Amino acid sequence: MLALRGGGSEALIPPEVLAGMIRHLEAAWPQEGCGVILRSGEGEGSSWRVVPLENASPTPRVAYAFAPEAWLQVCLDADVRQEEVACVFHSHVDAPAVFSAEDRRQAAPSGIPLLPQVSYVVVAIRGGRASSASRSVWRAGDFQTVPLALADFRFEKPV
Incomplete structure (x- = not known):
């Protein structure tokens, strides 16, 4: 499982949720894919x-960019369902899984984070397959980035 910041705390996202994120990003190739992971509840009871x-x-x-109307709908739905944004994710096409200067500018215009309690995950997609990933969080006035092991994302439920 992967620990992601959301709502001011660290939480473990189940591997099958991460696998869903990877499937979406791989399907978007050869364009960048994007989306969010939402969380409701606390601790073991998280959804x-x-x-x-x-x-x-x-x-x-x-x-990548979220259409304003799509982002608004995500926020409205999350509010109704009592969910919070835990993660914003996107892919880089045939490029490294680094939180780029452009990613930083979009996430923190003028050096002020738009979603300071949210993790940002970047997944490199090469030839339609995830090849590497990283996670960035806002700490001490800047984004701190760490690599992620793709093994954490390759969980599939047995059929």
Whole structure:
């Protein structure tokens, strides 16, 4: 499982949720995929949901953007369901899984984070398959990034 920050605390996201995120990002290739992971509840009783979003960037091979109306709908639905955004995720196409300068500018315009309690996951997709991943969180006035083991994302429930 992967610990992600959300709502001011660290929480373990179940592997099958992470696998859903990876499936969406691989399916979006050769464009960047994007979305969010929402969480409701606390501790062992937490419930998780992957919300894939369409990439609304005018240059979707090298950037991602949420359409404002889609982001608003996610926020409204999350409010009704008493969920919080735990993670914003996106892929990099045939490029490293690093939280780029552009990712930083979008997440913290003017150096102020838009979602300071949220983790950002970047997954490198090469040839349609996830090859590496990283997680970034806002700490001490900047984003801190650590690599993630893809083995954590490759869980599939037995059939």
